[in-house]
Amino acid sequence: MSRYLVDKFLYTIDRDPELVERYRAEPGRTVSWWEAEQAGRILNCPDAEATTWLTFTDAERGALAGHDYVALFELGAHPFLTLTLFIAMFERDYAEPLAFQREYAARLQHWQLPYPDIAT
Amino acid sequence: MATVAAVIASTHHPFFHRASTASGADRPPFADEWVAKIAAFRQTLTRARPDVLVMVGSDHFHQLWLDNMPQFLVGKAPHYDANYYNEEREFGLPRMLLPGCEDLSAHLLRGGLDAGFDLAFSNELRVDHSITCPIITLRPEADLPIVPVYTNIFAPPLPQPRRFVQLGKAIRELVESWPGQQRVAIIGTGHLSLELGGPRQFGPHGPDPDFDRRAVEWIASGDLSAALGEVTLDSLWEPGNATHGFMDFLLMMGAAGENVKADYSDSLDLFHTMEAYFTWYPEGVPAA
Numbered sequence: 219m220s221r222y223l224v225d226k227f228l229y230t231i232d233r234d235p236e237l238v239e240r241y242r243a244e245p246g247r248t249v250s251w252w253e254a255e256q257a258g259r260i261l262n263c264p265d266a267e268a269t270t271w272l273t274f275t276d277a278e279r280g281a282l283a284g285h286d287y288v289a290l291f292e293l294g295a296h297p298f299l300t301l302t303l304f305i306a307m308f309e310r311d312y313a314e315p316l317a318f319q320r321e322y323a324a325r326l327q328h329w330q331l332p333y334p335d336i337a338t
Numbered sequence: 339m340a341t342v343a344a345v346i347a348s349t350h351h352p353f354f355h356r357a358s359t360a361s362g363a364d365r366p367p368f369a370d371e372w373v374a375k376i377a378a379f380r381q382t383l384t385r386a387r388p389d390v391l392v393m394v395g396s397d398h399f400h401q402l403w404l405d406n407m408p409q410f411l412v413g414k415a416p417h418y419d420a421n422y423y424n425e426e427r428e429f430g431l432p433r434m435l436l437p438g439c440e441d442l443s444a445h446l447l448r449g450g451l452d453a454g455f456d457l458a459f460s461n462e463l464r465v466d467h468s469i470t471c472p473i474i475t476l477r478p479e480a481d482l483p484i485v486p487v488y489t490n491i492f493a494p495p496l497p498q499p500r501r502f503v504q505l506g507k508a509i510r511e512l513v514e515s516w517p518g519q520q521r522v523a524i525i526g527t528g529h530l531s532l533e534l535g536g537p538r539q540f541g542p543h544g545p546d547p548d549f550d551r552r553a554v555e556w557i558a559s560g561d562l563s564a565a566l567g568e569v570t571l572d573s574l575w576e577p578g579n580a581t582h583g584f585m586d587f588l589l590m591m592g593a594a595g596e597n598v599k600a601d602y603s604d605s606l607d608l609f610h611t612m613e614a615y616f617t618w619y620p621e622g623v624p625a626a
Contacts, residue, residue, distance in 0.1 A: 222404055229399055232424055261403060287535075297535025297579060298492070299399060306427055316609075319540040326537035333536060333579055337494040338404050 221294045222338040223272050227252055227282060228290075228299035230261075232306065242307040246283040253279070288325050294334040340442075342513050343521035344386035345618040347557060347590035348379070349611065350395065350471035350527035352429040359430075368608060375606050375615070376475045382602045382617035383476045385624045386523055390439050391477070392446075392509060394487045394526030394589055395468030401460075402488065408458035409497050410505060412450070413486035414443035419464045420473075434470055439483035442516055446485060449512040455505060463488075472527050489589065491528070491582040499569050502585040503562060506592025524593050528586030530554070531577035532611045538578060544611045546577035557587055557616050558603040562596045594618040 227249070231237045241248045258268035274282070281289035285307075290300045305318065312318045354376065357369045400422050402408065420434040443459075450457045465486050473480050487509065490496055506526075513522045530553050531546035538545035556565040565588060574581045594600070595618075602617040 225404060229403065233400075233422070235423060235427075260405060262406065291535065296399070296493070299535075301535035301539070302424060302428065306424065316540050322535075323537050323539045323541075329537050331575060333575065 220272065220274055220278060221336070223257060223274055224278050224282065224290065224293065224295045225299055225338060226257070226272075228295060228303050230256065232299065232303040238303065238306050241303075245285050249274075249279060249283045287322060291326055291329070292334055294336050296336050296338075340390075340513055340516040340518055340520045340522050342510060342524060342620045343388045344383060344523040344525075345510070345590060345594045345620065346383060346472075346476065346523060346525040347587055347594070347616045348472060348475070348525075348527050349529055349613045349615075350468050351608070351611070351613055352425065352431065352467045352471060354471065355432075355474050356430040368606075372606060372608070372613070375604055375613070379602075379604060379615040379617070380476050380478075383523060383525075385626065386619065387521055387624070388482060388523035389520045390442055390522045391482050391484045392442070392487060392513065392522060392524045393465075393469045393472065393484045394489065394506075394509075394524070394586055395465070395472075396491045396528075396583065396586065397488050398466055398468065398492065400466045401464050404493060407490060407493050408488070409490045410455060411458040411460055411463075411488040412443055412447050413438065413460050413463040413465070413488075414440055414447060415461050415463060416440055418469075418484065418486060420466070420470045422464070422466055425467050429467065431467055431470060434473070434480055436465070436469075436473065436480055437483040439485050442513075442520075442522070443485045445516050446487070446509065446512050449515065450505075450508060453508050453512075455508060468527055472525050476525065487526075489586055491585050496571060496582060496585070498571065499585050499588050500566055502589040503566065503592035506589035506594075509589075510593040510595075524590070526586050526590040526593070528590075529580060529583030530587075530612045530614060532580040532583060533578035534580040536579045540610050542609055543607055544578070546581075547607075547612070549577035549581070550605075550612045550614075553584060553587070554603070554605055554612075554614050557591060557614070558600045560591060560594060560596055560598040560600070562588075562591055565591065590616075595620075
């Protein structure tokens with residue numbers, strides 16, 4: 219399990235307008251590119267000082283490549299990060315204000331407390 | 339020594355700016371009532387005639403990240419740029435530049451460290467909506483120097499609730515020991531019950547109106563023993579998965595003082611989460 223890396227993906231995509239659009243349009247290719255070239259970047263270090271051991275599990279890779287926010291919730295991705303990025307990608311596809319956010323909640327209705335652990 | 343001109347605690351609702359500036363069909367039906375409540379709340383700071391603002395909030399995974407996460411951090415810089423691309427995108431918040439008060443930052447850091455709080459610091463801090471929302475609601479001129487204080491209510495493991503109370507008490511004492519004649523308002527924002535990215539998000543009210551009622555009563559009456567008797571890191575998941583932001587209210591209760599009733603309290607039941615506003619005047623209520 220590499221919950222931290224899933225959060226790092228969501229965080230680094232969400233803060234970059236070009237990557238938000240790229241992840242919306244080509245999720246599988248964006249996840250593959252990011253895991254190969256970006257996953258090891260330490261955000262406050264030069265690129266040569268990258269981390270060498272970070273990889274997704276198959277379940278994490280699949281959830282990200284499938285835009286599957288329910289699976290991400292169940293894997294313990296930080297819910298604020300998932301929500302913020304997915305609003306940026308998909309709110310535009312809904313005519314009514316907050317319709318995407320409400321559908322998101324509805325698709326998680328099978329969950330009751332305790333929710334999956336989000337500690338990293 | 340400096341004077342604590344006011345202690346102010348509130349929720350920080352990132353949708354206020356957009357709701358208050360929208361017109362025509364875009365203006366939500368609750369906007370006028372919300373704007374009126376904010377105008378009244380703003381007066382409580384204006385009447386205190388502050389010179390400097392200590393601003394307690396929490397970074398929402400903007401500058402602070404999981405590879406290097408402080409629990410409590412004090413900004414020490416002459417200026418603070420503010421708001422981020424994803425806050426412009428989702429909430430329509432403007433980019434801002436806020437002046438800093440490095441002298442009070444240094445005083446809080448030195449005194450806080452000596453009092454047993456291992457505070458992190460930042461000399462280049464870009465603050466987010468946890469600090470700009472109360473600037474927009476309480477001091478939209480954004481003209482007063484600030485000292486940002488960030489708390490971790492977001493990325494477990496979190497400090498215990500009592501630690502937030504202790505830090506609030508310490509900030510109050512440190513402001514009161516700051517040499518000079520400045521009038522300082524201590525302002526902090528947090529959350530009542532709140533769910534983000536979970537099944538209870540974006541409902542017609544906050545996810546736990548009963549918690550909200552009790553929390554407002556604890557804050558308004560300064561009832562720290564009741565609040566700390568009920569609130570734990572585990573229990574805060576129950577009212578909503580982002581309700582750990584309530585610990586910033588606990589910090590402000592520590593700053594206001596145990597069993598000290600708020601001189602002003604108000605709330606507004608909105609979709610998604612309840613708004614609540616509190617002001618204490620340690621010197622007594624100023625004339626209108």
